Amino acid sequence: MTAAALDKKSIYGFWGTLMELFRIALRAIWASKMRSFLTVLGIIIGVLAVVAVVSIMQGVFQSFLGRFEALGGDTLFIEPNYRLYKDYSEAVKRLKLTYSDAQAVAQDVPQVKEICAILNRQDAISFHGHHDTTQVWGTGDSFASMNSFTPEYGRFLAPMDVAARRKVCVLGHEVLDKLALSDDCVGQEIQIGHGTFQIVGVLQKKGGSVFGNQDDAVFIPLSTAILQYGQEAADSLLIQVQIRDPKLMDAAIERISAVLRRQHGLKFGQQDDFRTVTQDEILKQIKEFSSISTLVVGAIVGITLIVGGIGIMNIMLVSVTERTREIGIRMAVGAKRAHILYQFLIESVTLSTLGGVLGLVLGWGVAHLTVAILHHTVAESFPPAYVPVWVMFLSLGFAAFTGAVFGVYPAVKASRLDPIEALRYE
Amino acid sequence: MNGDDVLIQARNLVKDYPMGDEVYHALRGVDLTVKRGEFLAIMGPSGSGKSTLLHLLGCLDTPTSGEYLLAGTPVHTLTADALAELRNREIGFIFQMFFLLPRSSALENVELPLIYAKVPPAERHQMALEALQFLKLETHAHHKPNQLSGGQRQQIAIARALVNKPSLIMADEPTGNLDSATSDKIMAQLSELNAMGNTLILVTHEPDVAAYAPRQVRIRDGKIVSDERVKKP
Numbered sequence A: 001m002t003a004a005a006l007d008k009k010s011i012y013g014f015w016g017t018l019m020e021l022f023r024i025a026l027r028a029i030w031a032s033k034m035r036s037f038l039t040v041l042g043i044i045i046g047v048l049a050v051v052a053v054v055s056i057m058q059g060v061f062q063s064f065l066g067r068f069e070a071l072g073g074d075t076l077f078i079e080p081n082y083r084l085y086k087d088y089s090e091a092v093k094r095l096k097l098t099y100s101d102a103q104a105v106a107q108d109v110p111q112v113k114e115i116c117a118i119l120n121r122q123d124a125i126s127f128h129g130h131h132d133t134t135q136v137w138g139t140g141d142s143f144a145s146m147n148s149f150t151p152e153y154g155r156f157l158a159p160m161d162v163a164a165r166r167k168v169c170v171l172g173h174e175v176l177d178k179l180a181l182s183d184d185c186v187g188q189e190i191q192i193g194h195g196t197f198q199i200v201g202v203l204q205k206k207g208g209s210v211f212g213n214q215d216d217a218v219f220i221p222l223s224t225a226i227l228q229y230g231q232e233a234a235d236s237l238l239i240q241v242q243i244r245d246p247k248l249m250d251a252a253i254e255r256i257s258a259v260l261r262r263q264h265g266l267k268f269g270q271q272d273d274f275r276t277v278t279q280d281e282i283l284k285q286i287k288e289f290s291s292i293s294t295l296v297v298g299a300i301v302g303i304t305l306i307v308g309g310i311g312i313m314n315i316m317l318v319s320v321t322e323r324t325r326e327i328g329i330r331m332a333v334g335a336k337r338a339h340i341l342y343q344f345l346i347e348s349v350t351l352s353t354l355g356g357v358l359g360l361v362l363g364w365g366v367a368h369l370t371v372a373i374l375h376h377t378v379a380e381s382f383p384p385a386y387v388p389v390w391v392m393f394l395s396l397g398f399a400a401f402t403g404a405v406f407g408v409y410p411a412v413k414a415s416r417l418d419p420i421e422a423l424r425y426e
Numbered sequence B: 001m002n003g004d005d006v007l008i009q010a011r012n013l014v015k016d017y018p019m020g021d022e023v024y025h026a027l028r029g030v031d032l033t034v035k036r037g038e039f040l041a042i043m044g045p046s047g048s049g050k051s052t053l054l055h056l057l058g059c060l061d062t063p064t065s066g067e068y069l070l071a072g073t074p075v076h077t078l079t080a081d082a083l084a085e086l087r088n089r090e091i092g093f094i095f096q097m098f099f100l101l102p103r104s105s106a107l108e109n110v111e112l113p114l115i116y117a118k119v120p121p122a123e124r125h126q127m128a129l130e131a132l133q134f135l136k137l138e139t140h141a142h143h144k145p146n147q148l149s150g151g152q153r154q155q156i157a158i159a160r161a162l163v164n165k166p167s168l169i170m171a172d173e174p175t176g177n178l179d180s181a182t183s184d185k186i187m188a189q190l191s192e193l194n195a196m197g198n199t200l201i202l203v204t205h206e207p208d209v210a211a212y213a214p215r216q217v218r219i220r221d222g223k224i225v226s227d228e229r230v231k232k233p
C-alpha cells in the first residue's frame, strides 16, 4: 500500500470502523423488519406510555402553574385552617371566616391594596327548560380587577349590587352554551338554585384560572349569595388579598394574622384557625407534586423497560445463534473480538433507540389525541399536552441504555465464539 | 536459498480434541516448511487431519503443542486478537462451502476483509472491483450470492481471499461442491494466482485437483506420510 493510502487509513481509523459497524447493524435490523419491530415492542410501549402520561400530566401542571403565576407575587389567600380538624365537615362547622373578617383586614392592614371575600357553591342553573349545574361564586366588584376578568357583554358586579343584595349575575362564557343563551342575553333572567337572577354581563372566554374553569361559572353579589346559601356558607369564606408590593408580603401576613387572631378572640398559645396561602407556596406545592408524580411514572417506565430489555436480550441471543456462521466468516477474514462485540452491541442499542424514537412519536400522538378527545367530551378547558424536552432525551436515553445493558451479554457471547466452531455451525 | 524465502515453518504440531473423558489426536506431530511462492496440495483420506492442519497454518486455530512460525512470527504464542489481525493482513481463505454473507452483494463480500483492515470506503470499492475484475466477475458485483452459480460464488470467495494481497492463500476443498468443468476453471485461476507469486496451500482428496500443485503432501492419521515435488507436465 502506498504512503498516501496508509495516511488515509489512519485518518479513517476508529470512527470509520464504528460507522461501518453501525451500517452493518442497520442492515441486519432492516433485513428482518418484522422481527426487529416485535423485538422492540416492549421498548416502544414503555416509551409510548411514559411520553403520553408525562406529557398529559405536564400539560395539566403547566396550566396550573400558568394560572397561579398569572396571579402575581402580590396575591395571597386566607382560608379557614381546615387542618385543625381531622374531619372536613366538622372543620366547616367549627371554623369561621366571615365577611366582617375581610372588612377588618381591609381596615387594619395597611399593606392591603384590594381585598375580596368569596363564597363558592356548586348549584343548579336553568333557563327556559335547559337545566345544568355550574360553579356559583358570590363575590364583589374587586374580584374582577384582582383576577383580570373582563366582560364581553354588559358589566361585572358593581358595589351597588352587593350593597343592595341585588339578584343579578354575570355569566362565564360556557354557561351560554349550557343554557342555550344567545349573545344578547344581558337583561334576561335565569334560575340559579331557587333564586331568579337577572343577567348583567357575560365574561370573555378565559379558560382556566385559580378558580378552576372560569368559563363554566356564574358570579353573583356576595350578599345575595349569603342570603341564598345561609349562615354556614357565610361563615367559611375565602378571602383574596392583593397587597401593594410583593416585598411587603411577610409584613402583610404578620399583620393579617394579628388582626384575625384578635377578630377570632384567640388566646396566646392557641393555634391560628385560619391559614394564609401565597402564590409562592402554591407554586412550590404544584412543582413538588409534579416531580413526585413524574418520579412514580419514571419508576413504572423503568420496570417496563427492563421487561423490554429482556425481550431484546432474548432475540439478540437467538440472532447470535442464527448468525453463528456469519460471525465465523467475519472472524476468518480478520474481525477481532471487539469488532464482533461492538457489531452486536451497536445493533441492540440501535434497535432499542429506534424503538424509543417510535415510542416517542406514538406517545406524542397518543397524548395529543387523548387531550383532543377529552376536549370534545369531558372538559373543554382541558389543557393541551406538553412534551418537555427532558422527557424526549430521558426516554431515548433510557431506551438506548436498555439496549446497551441487555445487549452486552449476547454481544459478549458472540465475540467469544471460536472461529472454526462458528464456521462449522450448521 | 536465504531464510527470507521461508514463509511457513511448523515444528512438531500437535492438535488434540477432548472427546468426553478421552482425547482425540487429530494431528500427531507435523513438521512442514513452505517457501514463498510455493503451491502445495495437502491430500489424504477423510478424517486424516487435513482441515485441522490448514486451520492451524491459516491462524484460525492454535496448536495444542509445537511451534509455528509464519514469516518469522511465532503464531503459537499469539492471542486471539493478534491471530485475527494476522489473518486479516497475511491470509486469504477459500472454503468448500464458499462462506459468503448471504445478505451482502458480491462486491460487499469481497470488501469484507478491507473493512476490518480499516481501508476507507472509496479505496475499498476500488480494490474489491480490481479483485473481481481479475476473476472477470465485475459484471456481477451487485448480485447477491443466491443470484450466482456455485462456480461464481467460489470465484467471489477467491476475490475476497486475494483482495488484501495476503502472503498466503488457503483453500480447503475449493472445488468440492463444483462440477468438473467449473472445477478446472477455478483451479486454472488459482494456478494463475500462484504463477503471479502468491503462496498457495490447497487441501483436497481429488488427485485431478492435486495434480495442479507442484508439491504434494500426503497425510494419514494426523501425520505426514509423504512430501513429494512432482515435475509439472
Ligand SMILES: Nc1ncnc2c1ncn2[C@@H]1O[C@H](COP(=O)(O)OP(=O)(O)OP(=O)(O)O)[C@@H](O)[C@H]1O
Pocket: B017, B018, B019, B024, B026, B044, B045, B046, B047, B048, B049, B050, B051, B052, B053, B205
Ligand atoms: N472440534 C473437534 N472436536 C473433536 N474432533 C474433531 C474436531 N475437529 C476435528 N475433529 C476430528 O479430527 C479429525 C480430523 O478432522 P479434519 O477435519 O482435519 O479431517 P479432514 O482430513 O479435513 O477430513 P475431510 O476430508 O473429511 O474434510 C476427524 O476425525 C475429526 O472428527
Ligand SMILES: [Mg+2]
Pocket: B050, B051, B052, B172
Ligand atoms: Mg476437511
